[in-house]
Amino acid sequence: MPVKSDHRSVDPAAIAMLKIADQNDIDNIWERLEKQQPQCGYGQLGTCCRICTQGPCRIDPLGEGPTRGVCGATADTMVARNLARMAAVGSSAHSDHGRKVALLLKAVATGENTDYQIVNEEKLQGVAAKLGISADGLTTLELADKVADAALDCFGSQTEAAIQFAAAYMPKRLQEQLGKAEVALKDITGARIGLMPRGIDREAVDILHRTHFGCDADPLTLVAQTVRCSLGDGWGGSLIATELQDILFGTPTVRTIKANLGVLDAEMVNIIVHGHEPILSEKVVELARSAKMNKAAEAVGAKGVNVAGLCCTGNEILMRQGVGVAGNLLHSELAIMTGAVEALVVDVQCIFPSLADLSSCYHTQFITTSEQVNIPGAIHMQFEEHDADKIAEQIVQRAIDAFPNRNAAKVYIPQETAEAVVGFSVEQILAALGGTPAPLVEVIANGTIKGVVGIVGCNNVKVKQDLFHQELTRELIKRDILVIGTGCWAIAAAKAGLMNLDAQELASPGLKAVCKSLGIPPVLHMGSCVDCSRMLVLAGAIADHLGVDISALPLAGSAPEWTTEKAVAIGSYFVGSGLPVHLWPAPPILGSPAVTGILTEGSKDLLGGYFFVEEDPTATAERMLAIINEKRAGLGI
Amino acid sequence: MKKIFVDYKKCVACKGCEIACAIQQHPSHNLYALVGDKKTQVNVRVLGVEHEAFPVSCRHCEPAMCLDACPSGAISRDPQTSAVVLNPDICKACAMCAMVCPFDAVSFKQTHRAQYGRTVAYKCDLCHERLQEGLNPACVDACHSNALVFKESDELSNQRAVQNLKVYLLGDEGEPPLFSLYRELRRKEFARRRSDKS
Amino acid sequence: MKVVTVGTGMASADFVQQLRQEGFADEIVMISDEPYAPYSPCVIPFYLAGDPLESVFWKGQDFYQRQQVTPLLEHRVVEIDREQRLVRTEQGASESYDRLFYAAGSRSWCPQADWMQTAGVFGFKTLTDMVAIDRYIGQQGIQRAVVFGGGFIGVDAALALHHRGIEVTIVHRNNRLLSQMTDVEGGQFATERLATKAGLDVRLHNTVEALSVDAGQLRGVTLSDGTTLDTAMLIVTTGVTPNSAPLTGADDGVSVSSELLSEAGIYAAGDVALTRHLVSDVPGLYATYPNAQQQARVAARHLVHGSAHYDGSLNTNVLQKHIDFPIISVGVFEGEPVTWCQGDLFRRAYLQDGRINGYILIGDTRNAGHIHHLYVTREPVDHNIAEILADRRGVSHYRNLMQLQTPVTV
Secondary structure (H helix, E strand, O other): OOOOOEOOEOOHHHHHHHHHHHHOOOOOHHHHHHHHOOOOHHHHHOOEEOOOOOOOEEOOOOOOOOOEOOOOOEHHHHHHHHHHHHHHHHHHHHHHHHHHHHHHHHHHHOOOOOOOOOOOHHHHHHHHHHHOOOOOOOOHHHHHHHHHHHHHHHHHOOOOOOOHHHHHHOOHHHHHHHHHHHHHHHHHHOOOOOOOOOOHHHHHHHHHHHOOOOOOOOHHHHHHHHHHHHHHHHHHHHHHHHHHHHHHHOOOOOEEEEEOHHHOOOOOEEEEEEEOOHHHHHHHHHHHOOHHHHHHHHHOOOOOEEEEEEHHHHHHHHHHHOOOEEEOHHHHHHHHHOOOOOEEEEOOOOOOOHHHHHHHOOOOEEEEOOOOOOOOOOEEOOOOHHHHHHHHHHHHHHHHHHHHHOOHHHOOOOOOOEEEEEOOOHHHHHHHOOOOOHHHHHHHHOOOOOEEEEEOOOOOOOOOEOHHHHHHHHHHHOOOEEEEEOHHHHHHHHHOOOOOHHHHHHOOHHHHHHHHHHOOOOEEEOOOHHHHHHHHHHHHHHHHHHOOOHHHOOEEEEEOOOOOHHHHHHHHHHHHOOOEEEEOOOOOOOOOHHHHHHHHHHHHHHHOOEEEEOOOHHHHHHHHHHHHHHHHHHHOO | OEEEEEEHHHOOOOOHHHHHHHHHHOOOOOHHHHOOOOOOOOOOEEEEEOOEEEEEOOOOOOOOHHHHHOOOOOEEEOOOOOOEEEOOOOOOOOOHHHHHOOOOOOEEEOOOOOOOOOOEEEOOOOOHHHHHOOOOOHHHHHOOOOOEEEEEOOHHHHHHHOOOHHHHEEOOOOOOHHHHHHHHHHHHHHHHHHOOOO | OOEEEEOOOHHHHHHHHHHHHOOOOOOEEEEEOOOOOOOOOOOHHHHHHOOOHHHHOOOOOOHHHHOOOEEEEOOOEEEEEOOOOEEEEOOOOEEEOOEEEEOOOEEEOOOOHHHHHOEOEEOOOOHHHHHHHHHHHHHHOOOEEEEEOOOHHHHHHHHHHHHOOOEEEEEOOOOOOOOOOOOHHHHHHHHHHHHHHHOOEEEOOOOEEEEEEEOOEEEEEEEOOOOEEEOOOEEEOOOEEEOOHHHHOOOOOEEOOOOOEEEOOEEEOHHHEEEEEOOOOOEEEOOOHHHHHHHHHHHHHHHHHOOOOOOOEOOEEEEOOOOOOOEEEEEOOOOEEEEEEEOOEEEEEEEEOOEEEEEEEEOOOOOHHHHHHHHHHOOOOOOOHHHHHOOOOOOHHHHHHOOOOOOOEO
């Protein structure tokens, strides 16, 4: 099918599938966005409050109507409360993911769970050392038990001290800077306002409490708690997820994978794993590769079992197992429309409820597995970690059983795929650099590379799919800026061939030379969205190496097609860690001059980091270059 | 006569007018009774046109093409308010009115007022019963941001009105800077979304 | 000055109402061969479908009284005596006039005149027809019927009977129903869905060839393809003939000037009037209510004020009839067709010199008025007609005002 342009996506595979959707009038997310127009401006501005039943109250942005809600809340209070709640939800989603990994590590350590093993002892020792846990005289499982306890304590700690992981991983200078900010906040407000997270769960609960009817009304303290809770995600929940997953499943190593819908194989039983957690998907991959399951597939006339990923579950297994990725968020419906997917197996987060209805139009088994994700119309196969092998086998078998029901007339798999070199954990990046950040710091210091930008995930149906991801990435690498990132951005970059070694040619001469000498692409895949913690750790390592604040480094972050509350948490912990962060689309804060001011200006002085909104990729790249140059000037390089 | 004007720059697309209209038209006059009631009649529709949104409804034209087209005598002009009103008891849903209404203001379904268990046409009645009690139309009262304005319409506007919707769109200048920014960002978002650039 | 109307149809009723509104206070006589107050032919099929009889009297059952009119009912006009300014009726009455408004309407045309003498065979044009059909259905316990002729009136009849709960077979000579108001593709699209939505048994490329009659009572029909259908009811809707003979000597319509005068002192309007088309200028019988109403108003103003001008007629048709499936047809289907079709929606416009020459809108009425406006105002639309037809939300008018570009999906 010839590639034509489409206002909904830049991805040729998506365009081909959308043509099929149009022809057959198949409901899809773009259609639903159209049907939702116009969307309520109060919601978009953040000035709708539904917290108590005296409401809902709305503050109109023109000052024509009432300027306070029934309780007296101003637009500033409403916006700040709503934003804080978004961050609490986003942090909770990431961190609850981390909790499950910690619980699994604990179960493995105690021998309760034998379906999983400690795959990476070296990482275990590294994490223990970082946390100050002595490995002396301990077996691997005993050490794992202590690390798991330390991690679990981060969730439930009831002291005022910072959680262990944050205290251990966060650069000392950042901790000091946050301490100074706490003092400054006390000077302004008179209140004791902490920024270092005390407990991952506690900071989220704090927001739920503080935004209850009749509590915190000050946009400044609400934003401060938003940052604190988010730091508990970035330097806590997400970091725990990343580190402990590396222990259980292996630290990602550099490998080449294929990306886009073409990873589906018309002659095989195709299973797509979608969501965020690797605990189940690792097992599905393991079983799908087993001789037994492939034999079962052959028995129904397939050539074997093929697993592909979607979204961050896809990222987890491509980083560790080299499994091909079928696409990012906006591909999830399109994948089913290929008619070649026997099973879509999902865990948690970013699963459209629409997938159930859509699957029912095909032979696709839409299987939910988490007790936290139940979707009417889906088949629920409850996943239990202690019975992982058996349940994974049942799931794979279910997909195999569906294969004979595939309707060949409905099958169309766009063949476009791109190769991507992936697997850039911090460990791998340091290994590529020879074990120390020094060579990277050197090329930054001498200006061969001007700086590093981390871009994070999501697609947003309001933005042409992947357009901003791709263009911003291209524009940055043209400007001597190394691009790293995670999530659905990473899949977008992989699909566009930007993670291929050939992409070195798209980079400016300086960056290109560095990439060539290291044998890496100019765009590095660092994992799933919880793996944004890897970017924090890398930034921390560089800052520590130089003995400066993260906020002084020529770094910036971006979430150019963001959708979810998790992205609010990520953006906030980047800002809280001292990084300037670009956002598009605009967050729901413009109804409040105070909150907008704090997040775009005030936080600069307080935290070093800040947000900015920009709708054009080239202009964003220019702005980032300017920020990086400003930081370089600050460092005297 | 007094008519409803739309200051489209002030519309926040909250659809409060739609809800207020539905409550006004519903026999229960109660929000919770509307839920799941397919016979609910909503005579105003907040239309999204790219980044702009504004409520559209019957303009009570003078002369009214729908009134002239109606072959069953169901559409007439209320003598007190000059509203163009539709009597569902004798409407046969023949769609002659909808065929000529330039504002897409006539819809069809089995409303609470439909007799004989069949579809009828329905449209805005300018809340003419409320007007006689000295009240504003329900949608105007519901609008938080004053995007809906009920005011006197002069003869000249009436004549132009049938030709051009612009007559009904006010565009008062002056808005808070952050709201301007919001509108501008929305404009950019939609422009980019529509653009074919890749 | 005494005014007489031949006919009490929509044109005559609007004419009289307009005369009174313009201040005309003299004597008015209205003559009809039916016994009713003015009724709406658009509405009468709903009486068959079960609506009460009162609802057909669109200007009220007390119209004559309210408008101070002397009705001369159940008198069929047979002669206009211009010399003596007299109208003569079959029933022997003669009525003098100063001004005559001739709006005698049209009648069902039947391919074989003698069929209409058979019990169970009906035309579908007048309230008298409806009352007779209604009574017959009740008396005979009619369960199924055949409608011969699948034009607008035929489909109207079929749907009315369908709403009444009667199984209907509709026999039509052409390759699609509504062949006059559709092009081939649009008509076939509509036919298919009409058949499904209303459960009609549609027999195309077919005519009723012969009746099977037993003692004057219809028992069945034989179609041209040889099929025989048992039925005790046949509705003949194969066409209409204008009732112009009393005025002109022939039943082929009455030519009128732009003042609606057929000659000095005699106005003609409604289904008998041959008028010029507003857009194409082609003279014809444009028998729709909006035309009749405008003609009546112009004639009344001319009569009272001595001047008024009729701009021309439009051929607009819409068929909805409670099946949630409107079919709109306007203008002529010549020129370059631009089509948009999705699911149950079919929209096509014919362009000539970049302007809409005619259009068909099937399945909903969204944007219909906007397109009508563009048609009547002759606005160039070649740059945006595709967008307008594809507009399901009714935004194209506003997009145009905002000068937004067409969204592109290649």
